[in-house]
Amino acid sequence: MAKKEIEPLNKIFVTDIRGIIEQSRRNAVRSVDFCRVQMYWNIGRRIQVEEQKGKKRADYGSFLLKNLSKELEPEYGSGFSYRQLAFCRKFYTLYPIVNAVRSQLNWTQYRDLIAIDDPDKREYYELETVNNAWTSRELERQIHSQLYERLLMSSDKEKVLAVARKQRIPETPQEVIKDPMVLEFLGLERNPEYYERDLETAIINHLQRFLLELGNGFAFIARQRRILLEDDEFFVDLVLYNRLLRCFVVVEIKTEKVTHQDLGQLQMYVNYFDRVEKLPDERKTIGILLCAEKNDTVVKMTLPEDNETILASEFKLYMPSKERLIAEVKQVREEFERKQEL
Incomplete structure (x- = not known):
């Protein structure tokens, strides 16, 4: 009895399976990135709570971060340096409500955002990063090329922000x-x-x-x-x-x-x-x-x-x-x- 030949796999079927794998990998990366964001937010919250205890000392915040870094950096690496811990504290200060932290953004993007002092400018880049799925490199480039300021040259601030918030169409x-x-x-x-x-x-x-x-x-x-x-x-x-x-x-x-x-x-x-x-x-x-x-x-x-x-x-x-x-x-x-x- 002749051995029955195995039919070749349907190309659409194989493509679908590959799509599932690739999407799962992307989701896994995003999940890890957001866990990192949550970790730094919680660290920032804990630092601020501890600072409140010693708020009578003007230099207590700097003292706290320097000593905490000495404890953590040898064990966990440069991700817990004095500068990084200062970013955590500022991160929590700017985003004190956990629901305001967006899962679409990674820590590198948040670091670029919290370095912006102007709250309207920071909100614009935050919204546009989410709306356009910008990578960390694309966000950095848009900030450095003064995108927000260039748009304000031809439109007012409220219109620019309203478009980013999806409250109006250009x-x-x-x-x-x-x-x-x-x-x-x-x-x-x-x-x-x-x-x-x-x-x-x-x-x-x-x-x-x-x-x-x-x-x-x-x-x-x-x-x-x-x-x-x-x-x-x-x-x-x-x-x-x-x-x-x-x-x-x-x-x-x-x-x-x-x-x-x-x-x-x-x-x-x-x-x-x-x-x-x-x-x-x-x-x-x-x-x-x-x-x-x-x-x-x-x-x-x-x-x-x-x-x-x-x-x-x-x-x-x-x-x-x-x-x-x-x-x-x-x-x-x-x-x-x-x-x-x-």
């Missing part, structure tokens, strides 16, 4: 799209002569990080989208869609200073998508001119006074120093407030 492109954009993750060499296609290719190769830097709610649609107008061909560098604003977003890349011709070309692309591609229930198309340098007056004079859909945003290929970023944000903010007063 209504204008300025609430979502940053200016300037920091694109140091593209890894382009420090060469003053690079081509738009090089920048475009680098963006596509780092698409996920580019969409994250661009703003919330973006999805990739096409690259070099061909438009045929009678016998003339045109190619849009990038076509995206924003699910929060519910509209197409066309991006043109210019590696030199923006001109009025560049803005006119972008306006034509926006008109095309509005008149040909847009569905009746969708909002007007947004155009972003990603440029190495811009003249705000030229942009203002080229576009209609009631323009709400064409944006020129500068990009920086290398992360400026924190001091320079703060100075630039402050300068732009002061100019904006000055115009509001006129």
Whole structure:
């Protein structure tokens, strides 16, 4: 009697099993991370309770942490150094209610958050880390690139926080799209002569990080989208869609200073998508001119006074120093407030 051949496993079945394994591994890592967060929170609570007993001594807190570290560090390692224990104490001080500690965040992320003194700024990064599932590295980058301050340049604090809290949906492109954009993750060499296609290719190769830097709610649609107008061909560098604003977003890349011709070309692309591609229930198309340098007056004079859909945003290929970023944000903010007063 011939031996019956074993049928090959169904590929969908195998894929499902692999998915279960991978998800379980991720859950296990998150569980361990959150146990660590809970441990440090409880340590911080216990430290504060002990400090209350000796609160009459001004230096008791420092004395307590130094001696506790001497007891714990030889046995448990550098995770219980004086500095780490100070973080635990501050962690509990900022999050005294255990229900306020989010299971989606790990200890590295909480350390970055508790280092922020501004409570509104800290809440914004906390919410956006959860909303966008940022990794520790992504959160660190957004803090260092002054994301919160850049968003405040084009919107007020309450609107920015309301979007992060999911209390409102962004209504204008300025609430979502940053200016300037920091694109140091593209890894382009420090060469003053690079081509738009090089920048475009680098963006596509780092698409996920580019969409994250661009703003919330973006999805990739096409690259070099061909438009045929009678016998003339045109190619849009990038076509995206924003699910929060519910509209197409066309991006043109210019590696030199923006001109009025560049803005006119972008306006034509926006008109095309509005008149040909847009569905009746969708909002007007947004155009972003990603440029190495811009003249705000030229942009203002080229576009209609009631323009709400064409944006020129500068990009920086290398992360400026924190001091320079703060100075630039402050300068732009002061100019904006000055115009509001006129």
